[in-house]
Amino acid sequence: MENMEHIVKLKEIAKNHTILFVEDSKALQKQIMKFLSKLFKEVYVASDGQEGLIMYEDKKPDLILTDLTMPKMTGHEMIREIKKINPDAEIIILSAHSDSETLMKSFHIGVSDFIAKPVNAPKMITVFLKVLSNLKRKEYQFLELAGGVGELSKDSSEILKFLYENGTKLDIVNHYKGVPIINSGKIVKIEDDNITLRTTNIQLLAIKEEGFAILDSSLVSEDIKCSLVEIKNDDYEVVLKKEEVFYPDSKQRDEIIVQPHESMKAYILKDAKTRIEVKVLGISRKELFLNMEEDKFIYDKHDVLKLVLILSIDENQKPIEYLNLNLTLFKIDHQDNNSVDMRVLIKEENVKTESTLQKFIFKREAELIEEFKEKFQHS
Secondary structure, eight states, X not given: OHHHHHHHHHHHHHTTOXXXXXXXXXXXXXXXXHHHTTTOXXXXXXXXXXXXXXXXXXXXXXXXXXXXXXXXXXXXXXXXXXXXXXXXXXXXXXXXXXXXXXXXXXXXXXXXXXXXXXXXXXXXXXXXXXXXXXXXXXXXXXXXXXXXXXXXXXXXXXXXXXXXXXXXXXXXXXXXTTEEEEEXXXXXXXXXXXXXXXXXXXXXXXXXXXXXXXXXXXXXXXXXXXXXXXEEGGGTEEEEEEEEXXXXXXXXXXXXXBOOOTTOEEXXXXXXXXXXXXXXXXXXXXXXXXXXXXXXXXXXXXXEEEEEEEEEEOTXXXXXXXXXXXEEEEEEEEOTTSEEEEEEEEOXXXXXXXXXXXXXXXXXXXHHHHHHHHHHTTO
């Protein structure tokens, strides 16, 4: 019954949208085309990434469904090019590769969701419904900014009541040392400013660690920040108190900032003979967050810094992998403990540098997820 309701809802949303389907297997093309043509206003088909990119530029579809392993241009290469044209493009990947590195790479370049092969209708319905609902949310936000629709509800009670009455699951968002921990939850009770949700054990642990959670649903524009009231482990439930309603910034997965190992070393090269050790607080592909002693700080905003970033060392504490980076000092924040926090932007557009940092972040994310599980496995 629930599946039939989802199909009806999906047809209603998809009938006004177009989709580009990129797949090199003719047999799979035929199979999925039959499904898509019953839902979407128009379906465009391409047999490789190069053809898909050309068709995207020509047709400007609302949604893209693509394979990853294809001739001429891979799915990842095509996605990067499409994102240059339209950073907000909604893209779903369709692939037999379900390993964590492939998925992380996909999400880091802006993929909306993932459908694993072999494909079945329930999987596709669930993912399409989620992504199209998000697309609908963006359209409403645009119309609201343009003055084309009435003001969306900014009252958390109204938002939660809407989600509760519709039995809609929402995403519960937390972070552990920069790595997002996101699982779905269902509202089981609303009482005054308190809301009770049922979710996974790992999300309960993440909420307990942070002391708060962000509630997000693709069906509404707003997110809700809630503080922790009580965790009911036996029932897999958490009681939260509504604190703040806000419109989230656009989140690009490639901008995730992870906390590095305590042992990570970095040095600012003051001149040919002098280097100053700094602590790395956070790292992403495009920027670093650093801390150094106040009495050694001699820089101004927008200064260019030369930094040696040591990514790994051997048992004798000698560098195995390191990067020489040119950085622009973007933000300075003097701390009470006689130190200075700095946000620095990586200047060079270097493929090797970007690839090395991306590889480090993928690995560090996986380590932090395991660390989180290990830390709370007996909780």
